Amino acid sequence: MTTGSTNSVSTAAGQPAETDEVKGRLGVRAGTEVTLSIDAMGGDRGPATIVAGIARSAAKNPAVKFILHGNGPLLEKLVARRRSLRGRVIIRSVPGIVTMDEKPSQAMRRADTSMRSAIDAVKDGEAQACVSCGNTGALMATSMIRLRKLEGVNRPAIACLWPSRNAQGFNVMLDVGADIRADAQDLLQYAMMGASYARNGLGLEVPRVGLLNVGTEEHKGRAELKAANDLIANGETLGKYTYVGFVEGGHIPGNVVDVIVTDGFTGNVALKTGEGTAKLVGDLLKEAFKATPLSRVAALLALTSLKRLQKRIDPRRVNGGVFLGLRGTVVKSHGSADATGVSAAVKLAYELAASGFSERLAARVASAVASTQNDGTS
Amino acid sequence: MTTGSTNSVSTAAGQPAETDEVKGRLGVRAGTEVTLSIDAMGGDRGPATIVAGIARSAAKNPAVKFILHGNGPLLEKLVARRRSLRGRVIIRSVPGIVTMDEKPSQAMRRADTSMRSAIDAVKDGEAQACVSCGNTGALMATSMIRLRKLEGVNRPAIACLWPSRNAQGFNVMLDVGADIRADAQDLLQYAMMGASYARNGLGLEVPRVGLLNVGTEEHKGRAELKAANDLIANGETLGKYTYVGFVEGGHIPGNVVDVIVTDGFTGNVALKTGEGTAKLVGDLLKEAFKATPLSRVAALLALTSLKRLQKRIDPRRVNGGVFLGLRGTVVKSHGSADATGVSAAVKLAYELAASGFSERLAARVASAVASTQNDGTS
The missing domain is CATH 3.40.718.10 (Isopropylmalate Dehydrogenase)
Structure with missing residues (x-):
């Protein structure tokens, strides 16, 4: 984190x-x-x-x-x-x-x-x-x-922070591995809890929430995703977030969304793939700087800038999944x-x-539950 | 590619x-x-x-x-x-x-x-x-x-090449988006077709095949993955591959496996997440080199090495999913x-x-089908 x-x-x-x-x-x-x-x-x-x-x-x-x-x-x-x-x-x-x-x-x-x-x-x-x-x-x-x-x-989730192009430098993604399944109602709860985490953890008043899918078109994806798409869109006011709709894997490190909602299987694979890719690029970069005497000099000159970059993407520094x-x-x-x-x-x-x-998250979830029970919406 | x-x-x-x-x-x-x-x-x-x-x-x-x-x-x-x-x-x-x-x-x-x-x-x-x-x-x-x-x-797949730590510099991953579903039999066929592609496309006599999951332990993952785990293990001889078992997202850019088998939903998210992450790191790297006069000089000195790195991970150069x-x-x-x-x-x-x-792939699939029909194994 x-x-x-x-x-x-x-x-x-x-x-x-x-x-x-x-x-x-x-x-x-x-x-x-x-x-x-x-x-x-x-x-x-x-x-x-x-x-x-x-x-x-x-x-x-x-x-x-x-x-x-x-x-x-x-x-x-x-x-x-x-x-x-x-x-x-x-x-x-x-x-x-x-x-x-x-x-x-x-x-x-x-x-x-x-x-x-x-x-x-x-x-x-x-x-x-x-x-x-x-x-x-x-x-x-x-x-x-x-x-x-x-x-x-119903299903608690694990939320992680992900280095991104956002102003705050990080997105929230959940679930990244608490449960390999999630139905539409679970995904709605992830949206609510993730928005609360982004509000408190990243200082975003009205976080942008997106639902991870294989395309941004409404007709794409599994049935539970289409149902969740409707539920999360309807939950905007209650959850104090803006729903941007379906997002793709490429948006995770981007700047169109602050909270990425997905099931724990997909989220876990995405998290580990992203970490592995960042590590591969980092390793190859280190090798590139060792390749020639000239590049070794260059590495010395760029040391401060490179260290700043390394710190920004170091997976150890974004370590910690929060159980929500x-x-x-x-x-x-x-x-x-x-x-x-x-x-x-x-x-x-x-x-x-x-x-x-x-306590804040508990209050948010309780108010969402109460609201659902009162007006019959979900 | x-x-x-x-x-x-x-x-x-x-x-x-x-x-x-x-x-x-x-x-x-x-x-x-x-x-x-x-x-x-x-x-x-x-x-x-x-x-x-x-x-x-x-x-x-x-x-x-x-x-x-x-x-x-x-x-x-x-x-x-x-x-x-x-x-x-x-x-x-x-x-x-x-x-x-x-x-x-x-x-x-x-x-x-x-x-x-x-x-x-x-x-x-x-x-x-x-x-x-x-x-x-x-x-x-x-x-x-x-x-x-x-x-x-039953279900054709889209296979992509993925920059990795392997000797050949690339892994094969499939399915990356042909179909959002895959049952155990489909995953077995992906293993067969992916191994054939790796053999012909990457020159690997006996490719190492892995099944993407949220952990490497046998008890993890969805039911269809446990069934596929058995089927793919039993198909080693027929498919001329070595089965390494479950692999995680972090193994995709690594060196423990040559062919990564998964459903098209997970594969598509992983592919796009990996591409997005590589792009983020590349963009941040460019910014790091522009940060100070010293780092700008460094960038000039390291130009050849950095260009080689860029070529290695440039998503445009691994462009092309093959329908199998x-x-x-x-x-x-x-x-x-x-x-x-x-x-x-x-x-x-x-x-x-x-x-x-x-034609080679067709011959391989036909021989697998014939063998299954002859000896009753799957």
């Missing part, structure tokens, strides 16, 4: 964001104290990387504290080495670890895991948000049974995140917690 | 490619005469761009001739201006034009269009392949009723293709026609 972003976000004066005024990118009041609950055992790189990541965040932000869940003695040792974490970490020793390829239905039944313990700290109000680099399916399944869904939400539609905030970091990536996910979780986004 | 590609393709000596030995990238004997049928009215940029594109191809390749379909007087004028086309073009005047947003079911019923006329020239044996920049759905629908499907093929599963070769160029893009699609069509790929 846009952590070290230098993009200024224009927020009209006095513009209300759900129920509160926007303060900065995520409406955060500087110094708001937040405790984050961290699953220290999830991810491909192990607890040392996760502790390194939270230490980095702690050094930058004196208002954040942590509860770490996992192998107690190991975590004690890792935390003791980090000066920035001194006095700011509670360690909760839990023996179980959810593996990256474990079935969600199995993982969610285990009571002794670091993942479940991390989610429960949010459930019990000890922490304001949870961060995990672990198994996505297991994290979603466990979050659903422990935190429960917001009333009126639950009674609590859960941020899913990439399984392969390094310390920079973990720190980006922690920063996002801090901002979401400090801005009270979870 | 890989036109000016400098990637050498290793082909083991004496390696049979379907029924014929491989000569070069697409098994083309230099100087093989080919007549291509061109829909001159399709696409966003109009006939002037299409004529400019074929003129470029004609200047490079003395063995190619054209039949142009469209507005006769206009085409006469455009062709007369191009020295390289002198004596090598037949113009067929046809009044109708299929618009880019016309419904396929409607377009395929019209007998007077440049698109239908271009396909019919292949059907009647006057040309060995057809190229169109027009409406994809209409082109596929018209191709299906005029050329007909190969026996044993029909009795005849049809190449779909991007609707927004410029002259470079049209020329790339023409080169691909020439190579496919000159190498007899259509």
Whole structure:
């Protein structure tokens, strides 16, 4: 997620964001104290990387504290080495670890895991948000049974930020992998929740919402997309967004839309394809600069500009999928995140917690549900 | 498609490619005469761009001739201006034009269009392949009723080449938009046809085939993907490929797989997302080089290396989706293709026609059908 972003976000004066005024990118009041609950055992790189990541965040932000869940003695040792974490970490020793390829239905039944313990700290109000680099399916399944869904939400979604040509530098896309299915009603809810996230997270008063399809013509696509097209168009006033209609894959990094709505299968493939493509181009660029002595000199000269570009498109800096539609905030970091990536996910979780986004989203969904029940529209 | 590609393709000596030995990238004997049928009215940029594109191809390749379909007087004028086309073009005047947003079911019923006329020239044996920049759905629908499907093929597919980390520099992905649905049997046929295309088109004796999913674990994904996973694994010997199992979006530009099998909805979104992302990174790179006087000097120094990179990832140079599963070769160029893009699609069509790929693919599909009928396996 846009952590070290230098993009200024224009927020009209006095513009209300759900129920509160926007303060900065995520409406955060500087110094708001937040405790984050961290699953220290999830991810491909192990607890040392996760502790390194939270230490980095702690050094930058004196208002954040942590509860770490996992192998107690190991975590004690890792935390003791980090000066920035001194006095700011509670360690909760839990023996179980959810593996990256474990079935969600199995993982969610285990009571002794670091993942479940991390989610429960949010459930019990000890922490304001949870961060995990672990198994996505297991994290979603466990979050659903422990935190429960917001009333009126059928399928929660994972929303990610995507580098784009927009003024704010990022689009929101959802669902990127919570559920491989989504019917028309789910897609409408994604539009509502995504618009709320864009309003609070990117400071856009009336976000532009688009529905991902294989063409922009109305007759294209699967049946559920045609039905969703009508529902989302009718939901404009209620959801406080502008509906631009169908969009294509090429629009995701573009500037015609702020919120891209799709099912979790398509969204996940698009996200990973985009990341893979950006990485390929970046790798080829590095090779191009090593190709000749002249190009090596050029690389030195352009270093500052290239570093700025790298920062702009670095997938580690847009790390963190937010679970939308639950009674609590859960941020899913990439399984392969390094310390920079973990720190980006922690920063996002801090901002979401400090801005009270979870409560605002709940209020928005509740008002949509009430309105639907009152006037019979959907 | 890989036109000016400098990637050498290793082909083991004496390696049979379907029924014929491989000569070069697409098994083309230099100087093989080919007549291509061109829909001159399709696409966003109009006939002037299409004529400019074929003129470029004609200047490079003395063995190619054209039949142009469209507005006769206009085409006469455009062709007369191009020295390289002198004596090598037949113009067929046809009044109708299929618009880019016309419904396929409607377009395929019209007998007077440049698109239908271009396909019919292949059907009647006057040309060995057809190229169109027009409406994809209409082109596929018209191709299906005029050329007909190969026996044993339920859903034809569109295959594209994708810049990747592979030794050959490209992967094959299909379907990227012929049909928004695909069941397990269709996906098996895509694996067979895609492997044949990779063998003939990229010189890979035993291509590695992967099935696109949201994770590599066997329990993930939709029901039809689990069924297809088994079918494609069982088809290895028959299809002369190695099955690597499920792959994710991030593997598309990578080096673990040569043929990516997916439904046309997902493939189309992935293709356009990848193109859009590559374009965003390229645009940002250009801006980075303009940012400071120092970076402008750097850009000059690195010019050769950067141009090589640009050529490698330029979407215009990988322009051309091949329709697989029909009795005849049809190449779909991007609707927004410029002259470079049209020329790339023409080169691909020439190579496919000159190498007899259509006949080889038909033989492969027929042998798969026969084998299935004989031993009862699928």
